[in-house]
Amino acid sequence: MSLLVVGSVAFDAIETPHGKVDRTLGGAASYFSLAASHFSPVRLVGIVGDDFTAKDESVFRGRRIDLSGLERVPGKSFFWAGRYNLNMNERTTLATELNVFADFNPTLPPSYCNSPFIFLGNIDPTLQRSVLKQVRCKPKAIGLDTMNYWIERTSAELRETLKHIQILMINDDETRQLSGEHNLFRAAKHIFKMGPRTLIIKRGEHGAIMVHNDFVFSVPAYPLEEVHDPTGAGDSFAGGFMGYLASAGKVNDRTLRNAMVYGSVLGSFAVERFGVERLTKLNRAEITARARRFSKLTSFKL
Amino acid sequence: MSLLVVGSVAFDAIETPHGKVDRTLGGAASYFSLAASHFSPVRLVGIVGDDFTAKDESVFRGRRIDLSGLERVPGKSFFWAGRYNLNMNERTTLATELNVFADFNPTLPPSYCNSPFIFLGNIDPTLQRSVLKQVRCKPKAIGLDTMNYWIERTSAELRETLKHIQILMINDDETRQLSGEHNLFRAAKHIFKMGPRTLIIKRGEHGAIMVHNDFVFSVPAYPLEEVHDPTGAGDSFAGGFMGYLASAGKVNDRTLRNAMVYGSVLGSFAVERFGVERLTKLNRAEITARARRFSKLTSFKL
Numbered sequence: 141m142s143l144l145v146v147g148s149v150a151f152d153a154i155e156t157p158h159g160k161v162d163r164t165l166g167g168a169a170s171y172f173s174l175a176a177s178h179f180s181p182v183r184l185v186g187i188v189g190d191d192f193t194a195k196d197e198s199v200f201r202g203r204r205i206d207l208s209g210l211e212r213v214p215g216k217s218f219f220w221a222g223r224y225n226l227n228m229n230e231r232t233t234l235a236t237e238l239n240v241f242a243d244f245n246p247t248l249p250p251s252y253c254n255s256p257f258i259f260l261g262n263i264d265p266t267l268q269r270s271v272l273k274q275v276r277c278k279p280k281a282i283g284l285d286t287m288n289y290w291i292e293r294t295s296a297e298l299r300e301t302l303k304h305i306q307i308l309m310i311n312d313d314e315t316r317q318l319s320g321e322h323n324l325f326r327a328a329k330h331i332f333k334m335g336p337r338t339l340i341i342k343r344g345e346h347g348a349i350m351v352h353n354d355f356v357f358s359v360p361a362y363p364l365e366e367v368h369d370p371t372g373a374g375d376s377f378a379g380g381f382m383g384y385l386a387s388a389g390k391v392n393d394r395t396l397r398n399a400m401v402y403g404s405v406l407g408s409f410a411v412e413r414f415g416v417e418r419l420t421k422l423n424r425a426e427i428t429a430r431a432r433r434f435s436k437l438t439s440f441k442l
Numbered sequence: 443m444s445l446l447v448v449g450s451v452a453f454d455a456i457e458t459p460h461g462k463v464d465r466t467l468g469g470a471a472s473y474f475s476l477a478a479s480h481f482s483p484v485r486l487v488g489i490v491g492d493d494f495t496a497k498d499e500s501v502f503r504g505r506r507i508d509l510s511g512l513e514r515v516p517g518k519s520f521f522w523a524g525r526y527n528l529n530m531n532e533r534t535t536l537a538t539e540l541n542v543f544a545d546f547n548p549t550l551p552p553s554y555c556n557s558p559f560i561f562l563g564n565i566d567p568t569l570q571r572s573v574l575k576q577v578r579c580k581p582k583a584i585g586l587d588t589m590n591y592w593i594e595r596t597s598a599e600l601r602e603t604l605k606h607i608q609i610l611m612i613n614d615d616e617t618r619q620l621s622g623e624h625n626l627f628r629a630a631k632h633i634f635k636m637g638p639r640t641l642i643i644k645r646g647e648h649g650a651i652m653v654h655n656d657f658v659f660s661v662p663a664y665p666l667e668e669v670h671d672p673t674g675a676g677d678s679f680a681g682g683f684m685g686y687l688a689s690a691g692k693v694n695d696r697t698l699r700n701a702m703v704y705g706s707v708l709g710s711f712a713v714e715r716f717g718v719e720r721l722t723k724l725n726r727a728e729i730t731a732r733a734r735r736f737s738k739l740t741s742f743k744l
Contacts, residue, residue, distance in 0.1 A: 322528070322531075325665050343648070
């Protein structure tokens, strides 16, 4: 089934101990779409400037990624520059230039309005809600990402948007900030009262936890001896998660657990190379093999 | 099979947001023994002062814990005082009084010298080795815990001791410090060259990872909404791990995985109450039920 995603399409300048790139395709919606497209057709909603060339666009071509919702306007695309420390557990943002993204007002092409699966990337909660208002058929599942900036500055707007979504995908700190609770399992109970039925807490090198009604599911990070570029790991996780869910076509205990595994698989591939490179050179056999290795990583027989 | 443990038996003063105790039985060997005794007979090697009363001793009585290796000398027992912050993710040590522990020179009763499973708690690596020298039959498995203090100050002695052990059980920071490698999986390769065949990295609220030859196994922390006292969680993990292994009587892929689960189970029970209280009021049915819940927490079917 189709999966709609709204979020940033950007250019990134990235420096890690393994190298440096001055301009590479980035942005949450780019990582998300490339990861998700391995599982299901993706409909992208975003905005770019006239510096977004046919060559940049070609990264999405030949995949199941519909770009009819990618708005092109005069000006420069969103630009982000960051540098990771030696151990890649900390990063310094060197530049954030919103450019055309500052005036983003997502408009869905008519063909997108029946999307059964939706992911609202980390943008202004008012814009996230405006996307939902344009969807005509009731979706099967809506996922949402947000961050400290929106939790702090647009709390009422975010609360309103959360009423309409089922799956919230954030990190430890955001979970604590949004709920006002340090303990993550008590935090989940608070958050469930706001609307979501499923909370996914992304914990980077510590994996991810899902709290869903009465069960908790935990998936570790894949053991990698070498990480080249952590940029986009969380967005690739979200893409793998939602992409798998859309391909399964239904949300239940089993599909949610598998979605967590495929999210982790895509996140682990993303960091093996700079930018989106690894996601574009990935095949289904590699994905399946790594998902099976997650099973070996966690299974035991009492 | 019998499990020998050497380590501290102490009195603790503990303050957490859930309460305060001025004097409660503590020390790594106490938590370890109480946790392990749910699985196998334990032989404790330690030292206490004449402030260790019959009432203190009664905590160990009626369990499979042999105290003939617990030396009693004039003076005060090891005393530790600590305070946890509101979120219990940080603690301040208020006092560490080694007292009689400062002159500890472990001597094994003759009945201990054939112990097939051994755990060398976090003490001077020279003393850890002196325990091994007193063991006559070749043990099936030797586990070891250590800390930054010994890694920094007695590096050569620790390296010598590590040559003789199979299972190293430390935390993230200690793994990085000992190996000089930030990446934990590369760190494991370094550590395997020092002697151990199995590295268990304890990560507190993030669970634990085991690296053993060619496989990695990961177990999450049990989802608890309320932690009363984190003291002894790592020692209870070690006790559950080694106790299960001793009860299984052999070390292989399957028993090591299950040992990780039982370690996590015992660690999760320990923190539910102050000091060792929960470990003393635990029955086998509760342990089995929680181990099964770990399976639900991590299992999926692709």
